[in-house]
Amino acid sequence: xxxxxxxxxxxxxxxxxxxxxxxxxxxxxxxxxxxxxxxxxxxxxxxxxxxxxxxxxxxxxxxxxxxxxxxxxxxxxxxxxxxxxxxxxxxxxxxxxxxxxxxxxxxxxxxxxxxxxxxxxxxxxxxxxxxxxxxxxxxxxxxxxxxxxxxxxxxxxxxxxxxxxxxxxxxxxxxxxxxxxxx
Amino acid sequence: xxxxxxxxxxxxxxxxxxxxxxxxxxxxxxxxxxxxxxxxxxxxxxxxxxxxxxxxxxxxxxxxxxxxxxxxxxxxxxxxxxxxxxxxxxxxxxxxxxxxxxxxxxxxxxxxxxxxxxxxxxxxxxxxxxxxxxxxxxxxxxxxxxxxxxxxxxxxxxxxxxxxxxxxxxxxxxxxxxxxxxxxxxxxxxxxxxxxxxxxxxxxxxxxxxxxxxxxxxxxxxxxxxxxxxxxxxxxxxxxxxxxxxxxxxxxxxxxxxxxxxxxxxxxxxxxxxxx
Numbered sequence: 001x002x003x004x005x006x007x008x009x010x011x012x013x014x015x016x017x018x019x020x021x022x023x024x025x026x027x028x029x030x031x032x033x034x035x036x037x038x039x040x041x042x043x044x045x046x047x048x049x050x051x052x053x054x055x056x057x058x059x060x061x062x063x064x065x066x067x068x069x070x071x072x073x074x075x076x077x078x079x080x081x082x083x084x085x086x087x088x089x090x091x092x093x094x095x096x097x098x099x100x101x102x103x104x105x106x107x108x109x110x111x112x113x114x115x116x117x118x119x120x121x122x123x124x125x126x127x128x129x130x131x132x133x134x135x136x137x138x139x140x141x142x143x144x145x146x147x148x149x150x151x152x153x154x155x156x157x158x159x160x161x162x163x164x165x166x167x168x169x170x171x172x173x174x175x176x177x178x179x180x181x182x183x
Numbered sequence: 184x185x186x187x188x189x190x191x192x193x194x195x196x197x198x199x200x201x202x203x204x205x206x207x208x209x210x211x212x213x214x215x216x217x218x219x220x221x222x223x224x225x226x227x228x229x230x231x232x233x234x235x236x237x238x239x240x241x242x243x244x245x246x247x248x249x250x251x252x253x254x255x256x257x258x259x260x261x262x263x264x265x266x267x268x269x270x271x272x273x274x275x276x277x278x279x280x281x282x283x284x285x286x287x288x289x290x291x292x293x294x295x296x297x298x299x300x301x302x303x304x305x306x307x308x309x310x311x312x313x314x315x316x317x318x319x320x321x322x323x324x325x326x327x328x329x330x331x332x333x334x335x336x337x338x339x340x341x342x343x344x345x346x347x348x349x350x351x352x353x354x355x356x357x358x359x360x361x362x363x364x365x366x367x368x369x370x371x372x373x374x375x376x377x378x379x380x381x382x383x384x385x386x387x388x389x390x391x392x393x394x395x396x397x398x399x400x401x402x403x404x405x406x407x408x409x410x411x412x413x414x415x416x417x418x419x420x421x422x423x424x425x426x427x428x429x430x431x432x433x434x435x436x437x438x439x440x441x442x443x444x445x446x447x448x449x450x451x452x453x454x455x456x457x458x459x
Contacts, residue, residue, distance in 0.1 A: 018226070033299070063250045063289040072287055073247040078330045078363045100330075101363035101419065122418055123330065123365035124451040125233050126250040127241040145301065146250075146289055158233075160226065160420060171362050174421020178224060179414030 002156070006054050007095045007117070015117050015161045017168035022156040023119075027056035027098065029150040031077050034141055035085040042088055049140035050149060053093035060098075061146035062136075063126070071136040071152070075126030076100040079118075083107050090114045098159060102171045111163045119159040120170075132157045185262075185318040187459060189269025195459055196278025196322065200255060201286035203326050203455040204247045207238040211427070211452055218367060218417070218424040227422030231367075234417075234450055245286070249451045251328035252288040255279050255308040256386060258325075264318035272310060275322075280304035291329070311383070319458060323390050326453035331368070332446075334360035337382055340441035346402065349374070349443055350409055356445045357410050357426070362419020365449035368426040370410070373444040376434035381442035384432040389448045390456075391430040403429040417450075 003011060005025025015021070028050055030038070041048055059079055063072035079099030083106070086097070090110045100123040103111075111118055121129060135153035142148050162170045212235065219231045241248040257275060261267075267274070283290060283305040290305045336356045340348065353372065360368070371391075373384025394400040407429045416422020427450065436442065 020226075020229075061250060061289065061291075063247045063252060064287040066244075066246065066287050072289070073241070073250040075250050077251070078333070080363065100365070102361060120362070120418065120420075122230055122233055122237075123362075124249045124449055125237040127244070127246050127248060128233060128237040130246070131240070145303075146291075160418075170421075171419050174224065174226070174416055174419070175361075175414040176421075177414065178416055178421045178423055180412035 005056060007056065009115055012095065012115055012117055012165060015164050016166070017161050017164045017170040017173060019161040021119065021159040021161060023159055024155050024157070025153070027058050027152050027154060028139070029058045029060050029062070029152060031059050031061050031147050032081055033144050033147045034149050035082050037141060039085045039088065052089055054095050056096040056098065057089070057094060058098040058152065062130070063146070071130055071133050073126035074130045074133060076121040076123055079103060090116055102169070103163060108163050108167070108169060112165055112167050115165050117161060117165070118163040120162050121157070121159055129157070184266045185264055186266050186268055187320060189267060189271065189274035191459060192267070192271070192274040193278040193281065195457055196275050197282035197285065199322065199324055199455050199457050200279055200282035200326070201288070203324055203453045204252050204286060204288050205245050206242050207248060207451065207453070212238060214427045215450070218427060222417060222422050222424045224416055224420065224422035226420045227417040227424065230417040230420065231424070247288055248453060249328060250289055251330065252283070252291060252305070253326040253328045253453070254292055255305065256325040256327050257308050257310050258323040258387060258390070259310065259312045260315050260319065260321040261312060262315055262317040262319045265320050271312070275308055275310060276306040279306050279308055321456065321458045323456045324454060325386070325390060328449055328451070331360070331364035331449040334364040335385070335444070335446045337378065337442065337444040339378065340443055342439055342441050344441055350406055352443060353406055353445055354409055354413065356447070357413060357415070360447055361415055364447045365451065366415055366419055366426070367417055367424045367450050369448040369452045370406070370426055370429040371446040371448065372429065372431045373446070374431060374433045374442070375436040376442060377436070377440070378442055380434055381444040382446070384434055385444035385446035388430040388432040389446060389452065390454055391432060394431070399431050399433065403431055
């Protein structure tokens with residue numbers, strides 16, 4: 001299904017774990033060090049360099065772009081490392097996250113409570129994914145280089161819904177369906 | 184004595200790290216193609232097809248297969264008839280620096296585990312040197328991403344532990360890795376030696392080409408079968424292909440010890456072997 005940003009409540013209500021999505025629009029990149037910095041600003045009641053409300057964060061640190069390219073290979077990094085910083089961002093209105101791998105119980109609960117969504121992009125498909133990014137600019141923490149916060153414009157960015165607002169988790173569903181050793 | 188200029192080593196390493204980051208080896212590609220046929224989950228099949236497509240794009244456009252272009256781990260075999268003119272470590276790291284810049288590869292190494300300042304050239308590599316007889320110089324290079332490295336485990340078993348207990352530990356490691364380490368996995372398993380030897384063997388096992396010991400081959404197949412019963416599947420979305428291969432290396436050990444190390448590699452197993 002095609003989906004465009006911003007992700008309104010109406011659009012998020014329709015998303016179910018296991019749905020294949022082609023996302024178009026704008027998203028931010030942020031990974032470990034950027035999350036740490038954002039979290040410290042929030043703790044000290046300081047203003048953030050990006051507006052979290054209704055935002056989408058993609059956990060990635062792209063490789064450098066070859067000349068003439070928008071961005072270098074750009075696949076997801078493992079999401080659990082961001083779990084400790086995510087609850088406060090969800091409470092501030094973060095609408096979606098893109099990464100790979102399961103989230104903490106707390107994050108999954110807050111996704112449901114705050115009507116947000118967690119998508120997976122295919123880990124290791126960085127060359128393919130970079131083709132769907134049509135614009136990229138660093139908007140905060142340029143010194144972090146690959147870990148800087150970028151604003152990306154994407155077209156038909158391929159994703160799968162992992163955690164929806166109904167409390168479903170595709171990682172659990174998928175594993176339970178195909179596992180042979182019960183228990 | 185065969186003399187080798189360190190500059191030649193740098194040039195070869197620079198080329199090799201780029202090739203390894205742009206091109207999946209044919210053996211791995213054919214494993215992925217087999218996996219597409221085997222996989223029952225349609226989401227899983229789709230992931231595997233995209234991984235093959237991704238590899239084709241990376242190869243054609245000379246861009247990295249994965250943005251995590253890793254820390255470089257190199258196993259060097261150096262013959263006793265070889266004399267290197269210059270510093271071998273320095274030559275290898277200089278090659279990596281050049282290769283990572285020329286190839287637009289991500290610099291993922293920090294100077295210090297605490298202050299996290301990037302070295303900005305992806306050095307230093309993790310280098311192991313083995314002395315052999317003869318006049319050969321061989322570099323077995325592994326590009327190791329952190330997603331899979333972070334999910335690796337070691338366990339010091341009692342010497343009376345059964346193969347079943349070892350399998351349980353390996354399965355537990357795979358379960359914990361789940362979707363995090365980019366399945367389907369290549370599993371490197373080091374059995375025996377000491378604490379650090381087992382870990383080193385597990386890393387080396389990722390580069391193992393074939394198993395001659397038939398009892399080990401049977402054990403590898405048994406482990407692979409058990410891993411593929413977990414249901415984790417490609418990208419962890421559910422399926423029957425959770426690992427592509429299991430590779431074991433073993434070593435003599437103390438009467439009281441049975442170390443087992445499990446080093447996971449993601450599906451983008453990037454490696455290259457060169458001789459100079």
